Amino acid sequence: MAATRRSSRLSAQSDAKPPPSHSMPPPPKDQPPNSKQNNRKRKASTSKATAPVTPTKRRTQHIQPAPPLTPTPSAARVIAEPAQVPKPRNATVTRLADPRATNATLLSPETSRVVASKDIEPESPSKKPGSRITTDNLLDVACAHLISVDEKMRPLVERNHCKMFSPEGLAEKIDPFESLASGIISQQVSGAAAKSIKAKFVALFDTPEGGSRFPHPSEVAPMSIEKLRTAGLSQRKAEYIKGLAEKFTNGELSTKILHEAPYEELVEKLISVRGLGRWSVEMFACFGLKRMDVFSVGDLGVQRGMAAFVGRDVAKLKSKGGKWKYMSEKEMLEISEKFAPYRSLFMWLMWRVEDSYTDVSTLE
Numbered sequence: 106m107a108a109t110r111r112s113s114r115l116s117a118q119s120d121a122k123p124p125p126s127h128s129m130p131p132p133p134k135d136q137p138p139n140s141k142q143n144n145r146k147r148k149a150s151t152s153k154a155t156a157p158v159t160p161t162k163r164r165t166q167h168i169q170p171a172p173p174l175t176p177t178p179s180a181a182r183v184i185a186e187p188a189q190v191p192k193p194r195n196a197t198v199t200r201l202a203d204p205r206a207t208n209a210t211l212l213s214p215e216t217s218r219v220v221a222s223k224d225i226e227p228e229s230p231s232k233k234p235g236s237r238i239t240t241d242n243l244l245d246v247a248c249a250h251l252i253s254v255d256e257k258m259r260p261l262v263e264r265n266h267c268k269m270f271s272p273e274g275l276a277e278k279i280d281p282f283e284s285l286a287s288g289i290i291s292q293q294v295s296g297a298a299a300k301s302i303k304a305k306f307v308a309l310f311d312t313p314e315g316g317s318r319f320p321h322p323s324e325v326a327p328m329s330i331e332k333l334r335t336a337g338l339s340q341r342k343a344e345y346i347k348g349l350a351e352k353f354t355n356g357e358l359s360t361k362i363l364h365e366a367p368y369e370e371l372v373e374k375l376i377s378v379r380g381l382g383r384w385s386v387e388m389f390a391c392f393g394l395k396r397m398d399v400f401s402v403g404d405l406g407v408q409r410g411m412a413a414f415v416g417r418d419v420a421k422l423k424s425k426g427g428k429w430k431y432m433s434e435k436e437m438l439e440i441s442e443k444f445a446p447y448r449s450l451f452m453w454l455m456w457r458v459e460d461s462y463t464d465v466s467t468l469e
Contacts, residue, residue: 198276202243204397204446207364208275211394214282214353215321220360240275247397247447251454254443257414261454270450275395281363282353283319284393289345289380290338305336306346322353345380352378363394391449400441400448402434410455411437 200222202208211220222240238246244267251258268274290306291299309332310320325333325347333343352358358378363371368390375386384403391399401407412431413419419431444451 198240199272200240200275202238202240202275204238204243204247205368207394207396208240208243208270209279209393209395210276211360211364212278212280213360214280215323218360219278220364241272243275243397244270244272244450247450250447251444251451258451258454261457265454265457267450267453269392269395269453270397279393280319281358281360281393282322282349285375285378285381285389286319286325286346286349288385288389289342289349292342292380292385302337306333306338309333309336322350325350326354342380345378348379349381368396368398391452397449398446400438400452402437404452405431407452407455408432408437410458411440413458414455415440 202222206222208222212218213220247270248262252262287299287303290303294302307317307319309328310324311317328347330340330343330347333347334340338346349358358374362374366374371390371394372383372386375381375389376383381389384401387399387401387403390396391401408431409419417431441448441451
């Protein structure tokens, strides 16, 4: 009986044992490559000579060079900026106008005294009504003259309103010293840079009360070049502005002279000032002094506009002696002469010919 129980336990233990595991044979090791055989194959493949392939020529595209930028600078807005006066502007006053003279309302840089043409007096009954040219009708008279000379001017005149010669534009007060000095500041810099430098320049002369205005020539002339340069001016620009201030303080330049001088005398006086070239003087005479018979043959935008106006293909540039030319100066003068004495307006419209648009809004 005991033997039977012992055999039962042994048989149960044998049943509980796991089945024997059969170990898998190890995977075969990778055979090393037959280096000799591979070398023979490599030599056989390289022994075959390949014919050289001539590369195909790439077609070069000739790009037409872009025309040079017009010398009209974007920073020149400061030339025509109204003077920084503490008092509000006076209401528009109707004055006599002369297309061959200064029509702007000028301020004396030292005293802020207004220098302008005479106010309108009652017309004589013997004169034809409306025969006088005034600040109220100057722009209308000029537009009518341009159209009467060439009917092709009509679309340009009707599409573009010239604010600077309007009654409102002629009423703006211009400080000639501020205008000329600001023009020097803006030379060869962006509009944003010119505005920043001008603000720093004005800050050099802030009053103890905290007021801010453009300085008088008598305040600028005695200041050292080193001090002026702290506003961000270059050495030469500081010298130019200081020299301009000295011209106003010693009487070589004055608001009265700029208002009354004939055009050629005006140009000669201003070109003698260091830092003012002919183009700068022409732009000041047109946009600052509001003279109606200014014409700049050296402005590339005017050249291009006139060429497009007479029907030429302005896409075909002319380069003679390294200088771009759309039209000769002689031809420009011959064409513009018939629009005198309103060539400033003619020039302003040539910047706006559709085929040759030049943005001069910064000048106004």
